[in-house]
Amino acid sequence: MTTNTTNSAAARELNDELMVELRGVNKWYGQFHVLKDVNLEVRKGERIVICGPSGSGKSTTIRCINRLEEHQKGDIIVGGTTLNNDLKNIETIRREVGMVFQHFNLFPHLTVLENCCLAPIWVRKIPRKEAEAMAMKYLERVKIQDQALKFPGQLSGGQQQRVAIARSLCMNPQVMLFDEPTSALDPEMIKEVLDVMIELAQEGMTMICVTHEMGFAKTVADRVIFMDKGQIIEENDPHNFFNHPQSERTQLFLSQILQH
Amino acid sequence: MQSDAKKSPSAPSTKTRFWHDPAKRALVFQILLVLGVFAVLWFIVQNTLHNLESRGITTGFAFLSQEAGFGIIQSLVEYSESSSYGQTFLVGLLNTILVSALGIFFATVLGFIIGVARLSNNWLVAKLASAYVEIFRNIPLLLQIFFWYFAVLRALPSPRQSFQPFDNVFLNVRGLFMPQPMPQQGFELVWWALLIAIAGSVVLARWSKKRQDATGQLFPVYKTALALIIGLPLIVFWLSGSPLTWDEPALRGFNFRGGMTIIPELAALLVALSIYTAAFIAEIVRSGIQAVSKGQTEAASALGLSKAKVLRLVVIPQSVRVIIPPLTSQYLNLIKNSSLATAIGYPDLVSVFAGTTLNQTGQAIEVIFMTMLVYLTLSLLVSAFMNWFNTRMALVER
Ligand SMILES: Nc1ncnc2c1ncn2[C@@H]1O[C@H](COP(=O)(O)OP(=O)(O)OP(=O)(O)O)[C@@H](O)[C@H]1O
Ligand SMILES: [Mg+2]
Numbered sequence: 004m005t006t007n008t009t010n011s012a013a014a015r016e017l018n019d020e021l022m023v024e025l026r027g028v029n030k031w032y033g034q035f036h037v038l039k040d041v042n043l044e045v046r047k048g049e050r051i052v053i054c055g056p057s058g059s060g061k062s063t064t065i066r067c068i069n070r071l072e073e074h075q076k077g078d079i080i081v082g083g084t085t086l087n088n089d090l091k092n093i094e095t096i097r098r099e100v101g102m103v104f105q106h107f108n109l110f111p112h113l114t115v116l117e118n119c120c121l122a123p124i125w126v127r128k129i130p131r132k133e134a135e136a137m138a139m140k141y142l143e144r145v146k147i148q149d150q151a152l153k154f155p156g157q158l159s160g161g162q163q164q165r166v167a168i169a170r171s172l173c174m175n176p177q178v179m180l181f182d183e184p185t186s187a188l189d190p191e192m193i194k195e196v197l198d199v200m201i202e203l204a205q206e207g208m209t210m211i212c213v214t215h216e217m218g219f220a221k222t223v224a225d226r227v228i229f230m231d232k233g234q235i236i237e238e239n240d241p242h243n244f245f246n247h248p249q250s251e252r253t254q255l256f257l258s259q260i261l262q263h
Numbered sequence: 264m265q266s267d268a269k270k271s272p273s274a275p276s277t278k279t280r281f282w283h284d285p286a287k288r289a290l291v292f293q294i295l296l297v298l299g300v301f302a303v304l305w306f307i308v309q310n311t312l313h314n315l316e317s318r319g320i321t322t323g324f325a326f327l328s329q330e331a332g333f334g335i336i337q338s339l340v341e342y343s344e345s346s347s348y349g350q351t352f353l354v355g356l357l358n359t360i361l362v363s364a365l366g367i368f369f370a371t372v373l374g375f376i377i378g379v380a381r382l383s384n385n386w387l388v389a390k391l392a393s394a395y396v397e398i399f400r401n402i403p404l405l406l407q408i409f410f411w412y413f414a415v416l417r418a419l420p421s422p423r424q425s426f427q428p429f430d431n432v433f434l435n436v437r438g439l440f441m442p443q444p445m446p447q448q449g450f451e452l453v454w455w456a457l458l459i460a461i462a463g464s465v466v467l468a469r470w471s472k473k474r475q476d477a478t479g480q481l482f483p484v485y486k487t488a489l490a491l492i493i494g495l496p497l498i499v500f501w502l503s504g505s506p507l508t509w510d511e512p513a514l515r516g517f518n519f520r521g522g523m524t525i526i527p528e529l530a531a532l533l534v535a536l537s538i539y540t541a542a543f544i545a546e547i548v549r550s551g552i553q554a555v556s557k558g559q560t561e562a563a564s565a566l567g568l569s570k571a572k573v574l575r576l577v578v579i580p581q582s583v584r585v586i587i588p589p590l591t592s593q594y595l596n597l598i599k600n601s602s603l604a605t606a607i608g609y610p611d612l613v614s615v616f617a618g619t620t621l622n623q624t625g626q627a628i629e630v631i632f633m634t635m636l637v638y639l640t641l642s643l644l645v646s647a648f649m650n651w652f653n654t655r656m657a658l659v660e661r
Contacts, residue, residue, distance in 0.1 A: 108559060
């Protein structure tokens, strides 16, 4: 991986417009306090990497942003709209927020092309022809246009994950959420997915990525966030985060994952 | 075997022995099997012919045109004691088809409702649904038929003391008596209207899909089609001056005459078959829906699809393909189980043909052969339809 971090993150001029805002978000699973006062501001075009030990609430945090999980206290504001219990409000926000899952979750009964067209046709109400043309454009961007008529089961993991990214992009989202997009992949496929993500970042997409790919964090992240036990422990630009971690828990975590 | 396997890598390619070659071995087994089956068949045929000959029983299907000489309590076609055994066969066949078709319909509706109810977030609803499944799945079907027939329907009052839930509807130990609609001159128009409404709905669905492909706009097809199919015949019915009268049941002597009757034998068999099979269908539906992983719903919701569209476009198409094969076998079970009719005297095919007719004519081979052929044909027809439906719904997956 490249170590050329200087021109990436912190140096870039950032828009002031807030894309995603979490204010004092708290969540419980029964008695278990999963998220404790999580505060996060993500500006338009910003790339955030969230890392932390297993069970620290990383997935829960980003799943709250598109209401796959419901938080009990605090506010979540996406593109100026505050998330509430109104179904229409939730659907509106989900349209603007793309999500890529660890296990791809492509629809196995639809072809790659149909996977990509489904939401544009049924949610955005775009004519099929246009939707297909747009889908082909994004499939080309993730370099998988040749497989458009295959079914997901016929593709490798890396190819499936790239289709999943294209499927999200077809909705023209303002923000993309990634939940460990490469951790279910064989090592030789990780790079092809990371390359797509890096390209996406360079085009100015606002991204929140839960990942342990530290190379990716160093290359593209504007900010790295470390979570532990439901709290944000540390938040810094990649250079300082990796070279001068402040808290002991961060140091311990980094020493563990950088060992191998 | 093991030592053989260990040696083989070192031994430079010896020829495979005849009985070690799976293809040749399979061929030998198949030949042996076919020979065996033929030997058994030959033995059975020889034996039967010999027996028939020694007892002086006629063979052949001539008996079908002889007079049957017994009455049947329910027949969908004209039938009397002077009808032939051939007509007995037809009446029995239609009665079997009637109870099976109605049973499949009610079992499917009930089964789907209970299967979905088992997955409900409402604790009480989910528990009630599992209780239903556990109770009705685990009691022998014959016992359930007896329960509905003897404990429930036989315990109803006599015709003179009938329950009367509505005007002109009477429920008593002889059955449920209802007014029968009698279409008058001009009612055909209503049928035509229905036909046109159905055809119109098909055209509408095609048009709406085309329009969606071209412009992206959605059209409420289901609601419009429903309104069309119900509304158009009603309007035509009203415009043509309501050409329909009702034949109402009336108490004459000890029983009701006129109107439509559902005999208790049919009711008991139908209720028992539907309730019993619904318990199994509920389990099939529940596991079919659960077979679609939570990730599918999450991915679809994350794209902004509404709950209804997630179900319709993502969950149901995937669960249907899991549900249909076992559902088919439940339908086949229901058809075959309907032959328990004999136990309470519902005149199905087994009861009137493989029962009474066989006893009176003694022509066991022909009667049993025809009866088996009927069940086989019905089963194959249902399977073929369900397979066609499955391929339509499922299409390809790798
Ligand atoms: N549905 C649930 N019910 C109860 N507890 C849950 C549920 N989902 C998650 N948890 C718990 O919440 C905590 C946070 O889970 P989360 O998935 O957010 O962790 P994570 O940081 O993404 O971990 P990982 O790296 O393993 O994905 C974990 O301790 C988990 O056991
Ligand atoms: Mg996680």
